[in-house]
Amino acid sequence: MPTVDTFLPDFIQSTFFSGYTVFNTVVYTLILVAFILAIIKMFKKLEFDPLSIFxxxxxxxxxxxxxxxxVDNGVYPKTVFLITPGLYILVGLTTIxxxxxxxxxxxKKGIDYRYALFFIGIILSLPNVILFSNVNSTAIIYVILTWIVSSLIFLGLVFLVLYIKNNIFNEIEKFNLSKFIAKMKKYKxxxxxxxxxxxxxxTTYVAVEYFNYYEQHVLPNALNQLFDTYLTLFPMKIIVIVAV
Known part of the structure; x- marks a missing residue:
């Protein structure tokens, strides 16, 4: 299997396969935008709602x-299509x-395409699930707990904003749980x-803070250097997603 060291010219290796920089991050963003536009066009041509396969x-x-x-743990080799951006290209094309x-x-067969796609993904993921049998269980617990706490904080902030704006309450002092749940379902x-x-x-926070991994992306590293903590990953994710 070809490795990054032998498969690509030196310029491509140093520019796109030696870590994230401002330049290649911009290039990846432009490629991603073009990719998304192509996918939207594909769904329109096929007359399917992309949200149906969410x-x-x-x-x-x-x-x-x-x-x-x-790959980071050395189970898979660092080949062109198993590290970013090659990995995302491979998985994206596989999904399509x-x-x-x-x-x-x-x-042709009347099989629900949503279930078919889901089970294809399950089958393709099985080798990774098997190889993860020796993964550090402590790390998994840390990730799950961190995710639960961050999710509860996010939902609490959403509730607070909605409460202040009085969007889901008939009276500011009276809480209406059914309307709150309805609001959540509307934007599920x-x-x-x-x-x-x-x-x-x-997963990134636990990896870099507790297990000596490192963050490759430009913006998270800049925020970490500015605030001296990778907790900035969480507000950064929320701000970027909400803005988009």
């Missing part, structure tokens, strides 16, 4: 993040091809996206 692609998200973790195959099954996709990114922030 939960179906969760196994593919796990596939990407778990593969990256296994799996989606198109699911659409084919839906139109938005909340799911934020909570997913908080989970990503939790």
């Amino acid at each position: 939960y179906s692609i969760i196994p593919f998200i796990f596939l990407g993040s778990s593969t990256r973790a296994l 091809l799996s989606f198109l195959f699911s659409i084919y099954l839906f139109r 996709i938005n909340f799911s996206i934020v909570l997913a990114h908080l989970f990503d922030a939790s």
Whole structure:
């Protein structure tokens, strides 16, 4: 299997495969925007709502993040398509091809494309799940607890903002739980996206603070140097997602 050291020219290796810089971060952002626009166009042509597969692609998200973790731990080799940005390109293309195959099954066999896509992702993720059998259980507990705490803080802030704006209360002093829950359900996709990114922030925070990993991205590193803590990952994630 070709490695980064032998597969690519020196300029490409040093610019795009030797860590994140301001330049390659901008390039990746532009590529991502073009990729998203192409996906939107694809969904319009196929006449499918992209939100319909929101939960179906969760196994593919796990596939990407778990593969990256296994590479960092030396389980998988650092090849072109197993480190960023190659890994994200590979997982992205795999997801698209799996989606198109699911659409084919839906139109030819009547199989629900959402379930088909979900189970394809599960099957592809199984090797990583098996290889994770020896993962440090303490790290997993730390990540889950950090995610729960950060999620509760986020939801508490949302509740506080809604309370102040009086959007879900008939009277400012009277709490209406049913309206609050209805409000949450209305924006469940938005909340799911934020909570997913908080989970990503939790894994990164635990890794760099407790297990001697390092953060590769430019902005989180800049914020860490400014405030001397990677807790800045959490407000950064929320601000970026809400702004988008």
